[in-house]
Amino acid sequence: MKLYIKYDINEICKKILQEQLDRLSxxxxxxxYSEVEIKEDISNDKLKELHAGLNSYGIEVVESSKNILxxxxxxxxxxxxxxxxxxxxxxxxxxxxxxISHSYGYIANVFAEVTYTSVENFIILHRIEFAKKLITxxxxxxxxxxxxxxxxxxAHFCTQFKNTTGLTPSAFKRIILxxxxxxxxxT
Amino acid sequence: MQNEPIxxxxxxxxxxxxxxxxxxxxxxxxNTVVNVVKDGQDLIDYLLxxxxxxxxxxxxxxxxxxxxxxxxxxxxxNIDRLKNIAIAIYSTSASEKDIEExxxxxxxxxxxxxxxxxxxxxxxxxVITLNWQYHTSGLDRNNxxxxx
Numbered sequence: 001m002k003l004y005i006k007y008d009i010n011e012i013c014k015k016i017l018q019e020q021l022d023r024l025s026x027x028x029x030x031x032x033y034s035e036v037e038i039k040e041d042i043s044n045d046k047l048k049e050l051h052a053g054l055n056s057y058g059i060e061v062v063e064s065s066k067n068i069l070x071x072x073x074x075x076x077x078x079x080x081x082x083x084x085x086x087x088x089x090x091x092x093x094x095x096x097x098x099x100i101s102h103s104y105g106y107i108a109n110v111f112a113e114v115t116y117t118s119v120e121n122f123i124i125l126h127r128i129e130f131a132k133k134l135i136t137x138x139x140x141x142x143x144x145x146x147x148x149x150x151x152x153x154x155a156h157f158c159t160q161f162k163n164t165t166g167l168t169p170s171a172f173k174r175i176i177l178x179x180x181x182x183x184x185x186x187t
Numbered sequence: 188m189q190n191e192p193i194x195x196x197x198x199x200x201x202x203x204x205x206x207x208x209x210x211x212x213x214x215x216x217x218n219t220v221v222n223v224v225k226d227g228q229d230l231i232d233y234l235l236x237x238x239x240x241x242x243x244x245x246x247x248x249x250x251x252x253x254x255x256x257x258x259x260x261x262x263x264x265n266i267d268r269l270k271n272i273a274i275a276i277y278s279t280s281a282s283e284k285d286i287e288e289x290x291x292x293x294x295x296x297x298x299x300x301x302x303x304x305x306x307x308x309x310x311x312x313x314v315i316t317l318n319w320q321y322h323t324s325g326l327d328r329n330n331x332x333x334x335x
Contacts, residue, residue: 009325074324115323116217116316125320132330166297166334175290175332182291 002184006137013059020053034071070114072100073107074122081126081149092123128164131157135173142169193315196242197223198230198259199277200251204300208246208277211307217315227254231262234269241272244318246298249278249285257289264293273318273331286334295331310335 010033017036021028024046027039042050051061062068076099080092093104096119100107111119127149134145146157161169195212199205205223212221222242224230230247231254233239245263249256256276263269275296276289286297296314301307313335321331 116319122320125317126324126326129326129330133327136330165332167332171287172332175287176330178287178291179293 002180004180016057016059017054020050023053024050026050033075066110066114069100069102069107069110073111073119076100077119077123078126081123081130124160124164128161131161131169132172135169136176138173145169192218192220193244193319194240194242195219195221195244195246195315196230196233197221197246197248197277198225198227198251198256199223199246199248200226201248204248207304207307208311211304211311212315214308215312215315217312219315226251227256227259230254230259234263234266234272241269243322244273244275244296244315246275246277247294249276249280249289257292260289260292260294271328273321273328275314275318290332290334295328296333296335298335 013033014030017030021036026042026046029037029039031037054061062071073096076096080095090098096107097104108119111117111122115122117125131145131149134140134148135142140148142157143154146154149157151157151160158169161167161172165172167175197205197208199208202225205225209221209223212219220240222233224233230245234241247256247259251259256278260274260276263272263274270293273295274293275298276294277298277300278285279300281297281299289297295318298310298314301310314333317333318331320326321328
């Protein structure tokens with residue numbers, strides 16, 4: 001039997017973080033999804049142990065200030081996309097600049113330098129990724145998905161999906177379903 | 188700041204295509220390490236070495252002697268250590284049937300080999316940056332499908 005599951009990545013990461021920090025009996029505060037403030041002086045050995053523990057889960061401690069900034073930008077964008085009510089009424093560039101407290105020009109430059117992609121493309125990519133997730137869960141129609149993601153119309157959604165992936169939403173769905181079928185037949 | 192290098196591997200039996208590919212990648216303004224292998228058997232042998240750095244993305248020609256791209260795809264997807272490598276099919280054919288077939292078998296990207304150097308650069312840059320987003324932003328690789 002095969003089960004398909006949904007999960008909340010942020011919740012999982014938070015649990016792992018807490019586990020690892022508790023294991024070293026550190027006193028800390030979690031700030032948002034990707035920031036931890038350690039409330040004590042930490043020895044280099046302990047720090048290394050923490051890095052190693054987190055690394056085994058594919059979690060990396062980012063150190064460069066640019067990396068940190070980029071991580072913050074990504075968090076803001078992801079939150080904006082996945083939590084519908086957080087969609088800003090102002091322009092996205094102004095919203096980011098306000099949330100990150102840097103000029104949008106600076107944000108855009110650092111982002112492109114570190115990720116090789118622009119903020120705009122990143123937003124499109126994540127919206128489409130969210131759409132894919134909804135398609136694979138197979139509970140909403142394409143029209144409902146396009147509303148949920150705030151596209152002005154189904155056509156606009158389909159066009160952006162096709163431009164981003166080279167596939168139409170229905171071709172994407174067909175392929176994912178056939179893959180599942182193939183995986184089921186293999187086991 | 189120096190980003191971690193992006194490892195790229197190409198499996199293609201055509202020497203000109205291999206050169207064309209490596210040259211195009213070198214011209215992208217990205218920190219990449221490119222390796223090439225010349226057929227399917229060569230590819231599997233390369234990936235099975237214990238001390239090899241696995242590529243972030245593998246560009247796989249479909250039409251190769253000894254072991255075809257499709258056979259390689261099947262083998263790679265059946266090996267636990269290798270099955271998470273992003274695979275970009277790099278082929279002269281662009282039939283809908285080939286495209287869907289390779290996607291269903293686990294390929295992430297399907298590229299019809301471009302004829303001009305400029306379009307090759309553009310396509311490679313798109314694939315590598317997109318793959319990088321999946322690698323660095325915790326996206327679900329199962330949903331990584333791109334047809335170019």
